[in-house]
Amino acid sequence: MYRKCSQILFLALLIVTASQGQNLKLAKVKYNGGGDWYANKTALPNLIEFCNRNLNMSLAAEEDVVEIGSSDVFLYPYLYMTGHGNIVFSSQEAENLRKYLLAGGFLHIDDNYGLDQFIRLEMKKVFPNLEFVELPFDHPIYHQKYDFDAGLPKIHEHDGKPAQGFGLIHEGRLVCFYSFESDLGNGWEDQSIYNDPEEVRQKALKMGANIISYAFTQN
Numbered sequence: 001m002y003r004k005c006s007q008i009l010f011l012a013l014l015i016v017t018a019s020q021g022q023n024l025k026l027a028k029v030k031y032n033g034g035g036d037w038y039a040n041k042t043a044l045p046n047l048i049e050f051c052n053r054n055l056n057m058s059l060a061a062e063e064d065v066v067e068i069g070s071s072d073v074f075l076y077p078y079l080y081m082t083g084h085g086n087i088v089f090s091s092q093e094a095e096n097l098r099k100y101l102l103a104g105g106f107l108h109i110d111d112n113y114g115l116d117q118f119i120r121l122e123m124k125k126v127f128p129n130l131e132f133v134e135l136p137f138d139h140p141i142y143h144q145k146y147d148f149d150a151g152l153p154k155i156h157e158h159d160g161k162p163a164q165g166f167g168l169i170h171e172g173r174l175v176c177f178y179s180f181e182s183d184l185g186n187g188w189e190d191q192s193i194y195n196d197p198e199e200v201r202q203k204a205l206k207m208g209a210n211i212i213s214y215a216f217t218q219n
Contacts, residue, residue: 023060026212029081029107030067033088038065039112040082043188047208050188055145055209069093073100078215079107082185084114087122094125101126101168101175106215109178110185113158123168123176132166132178141165141177144213146206153203155196156183174218177211184208 026044030037044063051057066072066079069092073079079100089097101107109119120132135141135151142148142165152163163182167174186194187204196204 027066027076033086035083035085040185043185144210155187
């Protein structure tokens with residue numbers, strides 16, 4: 001049932017944006033609790049440009065910002081959440097996010113170091129009966145246009161832990177992808193910000209493109 005709903009949501013989004021002469025937009029999530037939801041300011045624009053150029057997509061060049069409790073979340077097939085610090089969902093926000101994900105939306109949580117202890121608790125408010133599970137390396141999200149045979153690439157080092165990709169799966173559908181200990185968003189940023197080698201930035205952008213591709217085509 002939810003797969004059919006998700007197909008309807010994506011089709012409706014495409015019809016509305018096309019009828020208005022607009023390109024489909026991605027959105028960064030604004031949340032409460034004091035965490036820096038606004039981190040990685042150049043990340044999504046760079047990823048969008050990469051997807052448009054390499055995946056022949058027609059995404060709007062700039063991302064929108066949407067509050068987690070707003071009905072506007074339903075305007076976006078992909079939501080991006082990042083930051084270093086605290087996140088708090090109200091009961092209304094958790095319910096709104098749950099409805100969005102069950103209707104076919106897709107949430108990408110990108111740990112920017114320090115997010116883990118907060119986001120796991122808050123996502124329990126959204127799906128009390130679901131646990132984050134580590135996705136196997138043969139999961140389709142790692143094998144869209146670009147193959148990542150060893151799973152999520154490691155972009156920045158913090159605690160010496162491996163990069164891991166976790167998911168919340170509802171009735172067989174991946175509704176939330178959680179990139180942990182990878183810092184994908186840092187890798188999407190302008191090269192001048194972190195001075196990462198271009199090879200590292202390309203890995204981050206290619207994995208990001210895979211996530212976008214998966215979110216748009218998994219139905």
